[in-house]
Amino acid sequence: MSKYKYNCLNPIAKVGLKLFSEDYAKIEDMKEADAVLVRSASMLEMELPENIAAIARAGAGVNNIPLDKCAGDGVVVFNTPGANANGVKELVIAGLMLASRNIVGGINWVQTVKEEKDVAKLVEKGKAKFAGKEIEGKKLGVIGLGAIGVLVANAANRLGMEVYGCDPYISVEHAWNLSRDIISVKSKEDIYKECDYITLHVPLLEDTRKMINKETLSKCKDGVVILNFARDLLVNDEDMEEALKSGKVASYVTDFPNEKTAGMEGVIAIPHLGASTEESEDNCAVMAVKQIKDYLEHGIIKNSVNYPDCDAGTFAQGTRVTINHKNIPNMLTQFTGVFSAENINIANLINKSKGDYAYTVIDVEGSINSGIAEKLKTINGVLRVRTLS
Numbered sequence: 001m002s003k004y005k006y007n008c009l010n011p012i013a014k015v016g017l018k019l020f021s022e023d024y025a026k027i028e029d030m031k032e033a034d035a036v037l038v039r040s041a042s043m044l045e046m047e048l049p050e051n052i053a054a055i056a057r058a059g060a061g062v063n064n065i066p067l068d069k070c071a072g073d074g075v076v077v078f079n080t081p082g083a084n085a086n087g088v089k090e091l092v093i094a095g096l097m098l099a100s101r102n103i104v105g106g107i108n109w110v111q112t113v114k115e116e117k118d119v120a121k122l123v124e125k126g127k128a129k130f131a132g133k134e135i136e137g138k139k140l141g142v143i144g145l146g147a148i149g150v151l152v153a154n155a156a157n158r159l160g161m162e163v164y165g166c167d168p169y170i171s172v173e174h175a176w177n178l179s180r181d182i183i184s185v186k187s188k189e190d191i192y193k194e195c196d197y198i199t200l201h202v203p204l205l206e207d208t209r210k211m212i213n214k215e216t217l218s219k220c221k222d223g224v225v226i227l228n229f230a231r232d233l234l235v236n237d238e239d240m241e242e243a244l245k246s247g248k249v250a251s252y253v254t255d256f257p258n259e260k261t262a263g264m265e266g267v268i269a270i271p272h273l274g275a276s277t278e279e280s281e282d283n284c285a286v287m288a289v290k291q292i293k294d295y296l297e298h299g300i301i302k303n304s305v306n307y308p309d310c311d312a313g314t315f316a317q318g319t320r321v322t323i324n325h326k327n328i329p330n331m332l333t334q335f336t337g338v339f340s341a342e343n344i345n346i347a348n349l350i351n352k353s354k355g356d357y358a359y360t361v362i363d364v365e366g367s368i369n370s371g372i373a374e375k376l377k378t379i380n381g382v383l384r385v386r387t388l389s
């Protein structure tokens with residue numbers, strides 16, 4: 001019988017799933033699973049079975065997963081930072097071209113004349129309607145300089161655009177990767193005021209929800225192009241419709257069409273294709289599966305969005321006890337007390353915290369009785385205890 005069971009809520013690339021050894025079984029019903037792999041399927045309203053220890057989002061955005069609830073239940077949620085960033089970057093560059101050159105209008109028009117007698121002649125006569133602008137020399141504002149934003153900023157800069165970037169929380173790693181030619185601005189206001197094109201690369205959070213709205217659009221240049229390859233709810237659709245009608249916004253390119261925007265005049269709607277490349281899907285699947293395996297087999301946490309990263313090394317012998325708990329005082333004393341009461345020597349202990357939650361790994365030599373885990377579970381603030389042996 002397999003030691004671990006996992007369930008996929010979306011199709012996950014084979015190259016990733018192949019990394020699961022015969023210790024793992026893929027099951028169709030989440031009820032029995034130790035781990036869940038997901039892409040964009042919404043887990044927000046799902047009842048999560050108790051045995052689920054980990055969820056891996058094969059992708060970046062985690063707004064489809066109830067992160068706090070999971071943390072409170074001791075469920076570690078992972079994502080795969082940067083694994084699909086190149087796929088999105090390439091589509092954003094395509095989006096810049098689509099918005100600048102009326103390629104979609106032109107292609108659609110050709111289809112309307114394809115049955116005519118002299119198509120080549122008609123094309124030469126009709127093409128003037130679809131003339132566009134070049135992006136070279138224009139100003140692009142990138143809001144959010146994470147894995148995707150940095151790649152987009154650098155690529156647009158190489159295409160000759162003058163690029164402004166804004167990210168108050170930029171990581172050191174991403175700052176290192178940002179070209180020195182990018183003009184870093186402290187406030188989004190500078191981007192609204194200066195830029196001909198604005199592209200959004202922030203997560204959907206309370207403070208980014210509907211960040212593009214009547215007020216922010218009024219600060220933009222007339223005829224600005226907005227590109228949204230992040231999440232639909234970053235933009236107020238009603239305000240966007242008005243801005244498109246008035247000409248304030250020349251074009252809105254979105255990878256997240258909804259009932260409101262799909263047929264809206266001036267919108268270039270792409271069916272969420274940013275990460276839908278073989279390369280991105282493979283990268284995400286491989287990273288997600290490795291993270292699940294490391295966690296289930298060794299208690300290692302890497303790239304979690306609701307628990308701290310914690311690496312106690314590969315688990316090889318003896319017993320490893322992992323504890324997901326609240327980040328409150330006096331927990332370690334209580335944990336070590338349970339072991340010392342049984343006269344068990346702790347060989348290694350590691351404790352990390354992130355916000356309201358913490359994670360402790362305790363290694364002991366030899367085996368321990370199941371009563372230890374049961375006692376740990378009764379400590380106030382302990383959310384989950386796993387024993388690896």
Ligand SMILES: NC(=O)c1ccc[n+]([C@@H]2O[C@H](COP(=O)([O-])OP(=O)(O)OC[C@H]3O[C@@H](n4cnc5c(N)ncnc54)[C@H](O)[C@@H]3O)[C@@H](O)[C@H]2O)c1
Pocket residue numbers: 059060061062081082084085088143144145146147148149166167168169170171174201202203204207208229230231255272273274275276
């Ligand atoms: N279209 C797609 O298929 C696709 C694929 C991947 C990601 N995404 C979306 O793009 C988002 C970004 O992805 P990523 O991989 O670059 O993530 P990331 O975490 O590497 O980068 C996000 C960046 O946004 C910054 N940020 C957060 N709040 C901000 C704010 N208020 N103002 C400015 N910057 C802010 C963060 O500091 C971080 O640097 C994801 O959250 C997801 O919603 C879409």
Ligand SMILES: O=C(O)[C@H](O)COP(=O)(O)O
Pocket residue numbers: 039040041058059060061062084272274275276
């Ligand atoms: O946040 C992400 O990674 C993207 O939106 C990709 O979503 P997908 O995995 O459903 O393509």
